[in-house]
Amino acid sequence: MLSRMCVGRSVLNVRQTLRSPVPQNYVPKNYVIRNYAREPRSRVASPTHAQPSVWARLMAPAGPNAFSLGKGALAGASAVGLAALCFYGSGVKPGICQEAHLWPKYVKDRIQATYGYIGASLALTAGSAYTVFRTPVLFNLVARNGWMSIIMTLGLMIGSGMVVRGMDYTPGFGAKQLAWIVHTGIMGAVIAPMCFLGGAALTRAAWYTAGVVGGLSTIAICAPSGEFLNMRAPLAMGLGAVFAASLASMFLPPTTALGAGLYSLSLYGGLIVFGGFLLYDTQAIVKRAEVHPVHSYQPYDPINSAISVYLDILNIFMRIAMIVSGGGGNKRK
Template sequence: MLASRIFIKLPLVACVSAPTVGRGVATCLRPKVSVVVPALRYASQPSRIAAKRAAKSKTLKEMAATPADGSAISVGRGALAGAAAVGIGALCYYGLGMSKDVGALERAAMWPDYVRERVQSTYAYFGVGIASTAASAIAISRNPAIMARMMPKSWVGALGMMGLVMCSGFICMSVPYTEGVLGGKQLAWLAHSGLLGAVLAPMTLLGGQLLIRAAWYTAGVVGGLSCVAACAPSEKFLYIGGPLAMGLGVVIAASIGGMFFAPTTALGSGLYAISTYGGLILFSGFLLYDTQLIMKRAETYPIMPQRPYDPINAAMGIYMDTVNIFIRIAMILSNSSGGRRK
């Protein structure tokens, strides 16, 4: 019995101690190693692949839901500060006459009367559009019933309002202009600017003091950039239309993407920074471009054309630039510590 127990135990001992006993015992272990180990290896491969796939998918989800750490906002503020420094430097450079080229303001001294009238009428309609937008927003903010309907309940409603404003703008630009009378073009311009004011009416919930500050800051930005465009050479900023168009596509994509991602996540915070800070820089560049485009069109438009010069279409660019600059300044102020105290 004891011998049988020892016999029974010997194969186990031999197999366990095979690496230290010798080659003969290792030979008896080969069938076990060659059968068991590959089976375990092949059986573990699907589980390893599944684990890797699960880890990758989990990582992608975590990337979209990672909490924001404020780095995107810091980068946006730094880019905005750099753009402001460049703008101030350009104003000093061109305003002091350090450029060798003839500036647009110097060319304006040689304009004939009809060119001056075109530029003046363009900025007059620009002022009318801004006043109509502000009046419409204030009037709707004082009517709770209409105010509740103008607040979109979902991203579908927001996109619908954006599409409605775009359609009204296209209609306004397609109506022919008539001089000296209150025609369909002028009414379409008032309707478009009033509709945009109605869409912006929910911004009055940010507070009157904050919006007044945003309006003053917008006036300073628009005035400063207009001076830069006027002092710079007449076609200096007309060459940046292509890069501005590409940047506009990026800002629009970021604005739409921000509807689907919360700003408290890293991805949502990055999209918000692109839409807000990047959009402010972008539309500041558009204001430089559109200001010089107004002067260029006023100079080169024929004197006796089939259709008269259209100052409303010419003012559409700087009008939309100003509105977008105001919106982004108000958003920045509302998210700052001063805006929260208000």
């Protein structure tokens, strides 16, 4: 009887042992294990994870703060502009507005004619953009993609501008005035696709542009004559950097880190650069109106003086419109 009980208990213990799960990493006692290296030993420890290359980091997806540097630069430039407005507006230095009462009548007439052409250029550009946007045949010609379309567009813009500047000015309506109308019409046709941004965004951008242009023009008028005429070299270098960034952003999408940086430089940096050009060109208009002789072989040309400020305002408006519409990384979530 006792033997049966012992045998039964031993069988029960064996069954329980067989049924119980065995851990996978179970190692019995007094059991020697040798692990052999699969790679040769080296005194220099190899990293566990390979570091990404510089190109991989540049082509990585853009982070949420990709446009922070551009926004910070624009905020700093705005603060400098407000400080300059307060400084020159306080009358610490005699400005152009304080010397305006000493101008002869022909200087005032020249400045008025120049700003008349500026306003007319903006009106013709807006009308041309609206007309092209509402005409499917013309809009299809403008909105085509491809290198040939881009090259032809740049050629028309640059070529028409050079033709206008190279022609002699005569009072009244002549060949130069006709070429000026064609040039502004071409510029309006080029920016016609911006109408897709919507009327609300374009209206806000127009009001913001008016405020920026008014503030910068006030700074230029309140500052002493020739105060900003020494900024040509730095502005030219900045324009070259913005132009290079604009060309590079055509090949690199703004969804990558490098593409977002280039797009930010083209957008916010261009806004700062063309704001500086507006200061320079505004004082240049006054300087040309003052120093151009009354009796000269070539009369004073208000169209050439107006084109510079007109292009500055147009570039400022385009960049503000892109920022307002959400193209500058400020989309509401």
